[in-house]
Amino acid sequence: MRNVLAIARRELRSSFASPVAYVAVGLFALVFGYFFYATLVFFAERSLQATQFGMGGPMNVNQMMIRPLMLNVSVIVLFFLPMLTMRAFAEEKRSGTFELLLTRPLTDWQIVTGKFLGAMAMYSLMLLVSLVSILLLFLLGNPEWRQVATSYLGLLLMGGCFVALGLFFSSLTRSQLVAGVLTFSALLLLWVINWTADSAGPVMRAVVQALSITDHFDDFSRGVVDTRHLVYYLSFIGFGLFLTARAIDSERWKG
Amino acid sequence: MIDVQHLTKRYGRVTAVDDVSFRVEKGEILGFLGPNGAGKTTTMRVLTGYMPPTEGRALVAGHDILEAPLEAKRRTGYLPETPPLYPEMTVRDYLMFVATINGLASAERRRRVETAMERTRVADMASRHCGKLSKGYRQRVGLAQAILHNPDVLILDEPTAGLDPKQIHETRDLIKSLGGDHTVILSTHILPEVAQTCSRVVIINKGRVVAIDTPENLTARLRGAETMFVQVDSAGADATPVIAAVPGVTGVTIAARRDEQASYEVASERGHDIRRQLAAAIVTQGWGLLELRPLRMSLEEIFLQLTTEENAGGAEVPRA
Numbered sequence: 001m002r003n004v005l006a007i008a009r010r011e012l013r014s015s016f017a018s019p020v021a022y023v024a025v026g027l028f029a030l031v032f033g034y035f036f037y038a039t040l041v042f043f044a045e046r047s048l049q050a051t052q053f054g055m056g057g058p059m060n061v062n063q064m065m066i067r068p069l070m071l072n073v074s075v076i077v078l079f080f081l082p083m084l085t086m087r088a089f090a091e092e093k094r095s096g097t098f099e100l101l102l103t104r105p106l107t108d109w110q111i112v113t114g115k116f117l118g119a120m121a122m123y124s125l126m127l128l129v130s131l132v133s134i135l136l137l138f139l140l141g142n143p144e145w146r147q148v149a150t151s152y153l154g155l156l157l158m159g160g161c162f163v164a165l166g167l168f169f170s171s172l173t174r175s176q177l178v179a180g181v182l183t184f185s186a187l188l189l190l191w192v193i194n195w196t197a198d199s200a201g202p203v204m205r206a207v208v209q210a211l212s213i214t215d216h217f218d219d220f221s222r223g224v225v226d227t228r229h230l231v232y233y234l235s236f237i238g239f240g241l242f243l244t245a246r247a248i249d250s251e252r253w254k255g
Numbered sequence: 256m257i258d259v260q261h262l263t264k265r266y267g268r269v270t271a272v273d274d275v276s277f278r279v280e281k282g283e284i285l286g287f288l289g290p291n292g293a294g295k296t297t298t299m300r301v302l303t304g305y306m307p308p309t310e311g312r313a314l315v316a317g318h319d320i321l322e323a324p325l326e327a328k329r330r331t332g333y334l335p336e337t338p339p340l341y342p343e344m345t346v347r348d349y350l351m352f353v354a355t356i357n358g359l360a361s362a363e364r365r366r367r368v369e370t371a372m373e374r375t376r377v378a379d380m381a382s383r384h385c386g387k388l389s390k391g392y393r394q395r396v397g398l399a400q401a402i403l404h405n406p407d408v409l410i411l412d413e414p415t416a417g418l419d420p421k422q423i424h425e426t427r428d429l430i431k432s433l434g435g436d437h438t439v440i441l442s443t444h445i446l447p448e449v450a451q452t453c454s455r456v457v458i459i460n461k462g463r464v465v466a467i468d469t470p471e472n473l474t475a476r477l478r479g480a481e482t483m484f485v486q487v488d489s490a491g492a493d494a495t496p497v498i499a500a501v502p503g504v505t506g507v508t509i510a511a512r513r514d515e516q517a518s519y520e521v522a523s524e525r526g527h528d529i530r531r532q533l534a535a536a537i538v539t540q541g542w543g544l545l546e547l548r549p550l551r552m553s554l555e556e557i558f559l560q561l562t563t564e565e566n567a568g569g570a571e572v573p574r575a
């Protein structure tokens with residue numbers, strides 16, 4: 001455990017030493033802020049119209065504001081996470097520090113979980129920044145804190161899947177760029193794949209829905225924690241990390 | 256301490272290390288010598304558990320590197336060919352990190368880091384970022400990282416590469432002081448380094464061991480005959496017949512001739528010291544004896560001879 005934490009801490013600190021972290025967090029805050037503002041304006045207009053035309057009082061901030069915002073955020077996250085994971089192994093391999101990690105008394109599993117926790121810490125920071133805007137909502141209206149909490153839990157888990165996938169791709173190459181592009185393409189594919197779900201047959205549809213990471217987020221954004229989704233996310237993360245550990249080991253044998 | 260048995264490592268179809276066996280006893284400093292691409296780095300990478308061997312096995316500090324990798328790695332310090340530094344970390348933070356993943360208790364870490372920095376003389380750079388260090392300092396921080404946890408076995412891949420002459424000297428002294436309680440394997444291209452620091456040498460070429468011996472024995476074994484260098488002022492006369500008449504001399508060649516003086520290379524039977532008779536023979540002719548010294552084959556020549564030999568395979572040392 002000490003080894004895992006040491007690697008995670010080092011990972012986090014080196015993220016902050018590189019401009020990538022600041023760019024990622026800063027841009028994310030900016031994009032999130034924009035979406036927040038846009039959703040807020042949209043919600044305010046609809047709300048105003050509703051009261052003007054007497055369509056039954058002010059609208060529900062949870063359904064009309066938080067949920068669409070969170071669904072948007074889940075997509076924004078997809079665009080940003082490759083930036084946080086692309087360095088992880090690719091850079092260590094390029095600079096030769098990977099040789100240090102692999103010749104110290106560490107298990108592959110410790111290295112992989114250390115990297116995972118490091119990237120997750122960085123991601124949590126990104127989410128924390130966005131949480132500031134959400135707190136504004138609590139000042140202005142009375143959103144349900146439960147729904148906010150489950151949404152963020154969902155974002156954390158979904159991001160965990162993205163991170164696991166990103167680590168896997170980073171472990172395959174010495175180039176950050178290649179790792180980043182591969183991760184981004186894979187995530188994009190897993191996102192757009194559920195667009196085809198509606199037109200597909202029942203079997204295809206089930207497969208597609210199982211693959212689509214973002215699809216499982218929907219319930220979280222509505223304030224529901226369904227164990228099915230929880231298990232899905234946790235096993236996705238576990239499997240991703242397992243594959244990463246295998247990739248490191250097989251690289252060893254190839255030399 | 257280190258036992259390498261029939262180690263073979265192939266990268267795809269390239270055989271980088273081919274059936275290498277050797278042992279290193281506790282406290283020994285073993286030099287690994289060979290031209291570029293000989294397989295030195297590859298052997299070291301197998302010994303440190305960075306990559307598994309294709310065939311054969313290796314025991315480091317009593318533990319099989321494949322079966323008990325963590326145990327073996329805990330007792331090994333390794334300086335790879337390129338020092339594995341994180342550019343964005345300060346030297347001290349970096350060493351603290353390595354100390355942690357080496358399993359040192361937190362109470363001990365700081366002290367060990369300071370000691371290692373003292374020994375490798377990087378203390379003045381403690382708060383400098385690793386990425387901003389000069390090549391020589393990087394090498395030294397790499398060395399500090401390797402000795403940090405006081406390992407039984409040290410594996411150093413070209414530890415003096417990129418150092419200035421003063422630093423080379425200090426690093427050699429450090430390595431020599433480490434031998435004794437530590438077992439050291441180091442690789443190098445610098446031959447005098449081997450003669451000065453190592454108790455035994457492995458010469459490796461194209462992945463195969465060409466010779467294993469002490470530097471002294473290696474020099475001696477390679478000379479089938481003793482050769483003397485003699486410079487004589489014989490007023491223009493040819494001294495060859497006089498020298499050839501000395502008992503024990505088996506051959507004389509003129510190495511150079513200038514004005515009244517000439518120099519000769521005199522071969523003699525092994526273990527037969529001809530210097531006294533040779534000197535007497537020349538002096539009784541009334542000639543001036545300007546120089547008389549044994550010609551020793553340098554390690555350099557041995558190395559070239561061993562590694563450029565056709566069919567350099569086999570551990571048998573060819574006779575000169």
Ligand SMILES: Nc1ncnc2c1ncn2[C@@H]1O[C@H](COP(=O)(O)OP(=O)(O)OP(=O)(O)O)[C@@H](O)[C@H]1O
Nearest residue numbers: 255266269271289290291292293294295296297298
């Ligand atoms: N990762 C690799 N993949 C394929 N071949 C490799 C790899 N690493 C080394 N080799 C090959 O293995 C052989 C031995 O290389 P190695 O690096 O062990 O030599 P070396 O003795 O350390 O040389 P140098 O003195 O240049 O450091 C070379 O022919 C090299 O091309």
Ligand SMILES: [Mg+2]
Nearest residue numbers: 295296297336
């Ligand atoms: Mg090498």
